Amino acid sequence: MLPKITVDDGTCLGPHECGLCMKLCPMTVFIAGHTKVWKFRETDPKDYRVYARYYDQCVMCNKCVEACPVSAITITADEVASAAELLAEPMAEQPASLS
Numbered sequence: 001m002l003p004k005i006t007v008d009d010g011t012c013l014g015p016h017e018c019g020l021c022m023k024l025c026p027m028t029v030f031i032a033g034h035t036k037v038w039k040f041r042e043t044d045p046k047d048y049r050v051y052a053r054y055y056d057q058c059v060m061c062n063k064c065v066e067a068c069p070v071s072a073i074t075i076t077a078d079e080v081a082s083a084a085e086l087l088a089e090p091m092a093e094q095p096a097s098l099s
């Protein structure tokens with residue numbers, strides 16, 4: 001099972017103000033990405049948020065959840081099936097030929 005990692009943007013303090021999850025994750029799952037791109041000027045630091053970009057690398061050690069000072073991270077493992085499980089499922093029946 002691949003984990004589903006959710007970062008609550010409304011609660012998260014932001015990658016610049018906190019960033020603990022990014023520092024502590026042993027698998028470098030989290031990245032900081034901007035939400036807006038300004039033409040001809042730098043992106044405001046407030047316009048960055050934390051993304052669980054490489055969630056498929058997560059080993060479910062729970063360090064990020066325990067470290068987050070505002071409990072903004074949720075990890076569940078039973079909502080997304082792994083690629084191997086999806087491939088193991090029998091294929092759906094093909095529609096009957098129109099000929």
Ligand code: SF4
Pocket residue numbers: 005024025026027028029030057058059060061062063064065075
């Ligand atoms: S549970 Fe562990 S490996 Fe997974 S995102 Fe959190 S710190 Fe990283």
Ligand code: SF4
Pocket residue numbers: 007011012013014015018019020021022050067068069070071072073
């Ligand atoms: S540890 Fe929590 S508050 Fe800090 S950047 Fe990560 S999700 Fe946001």
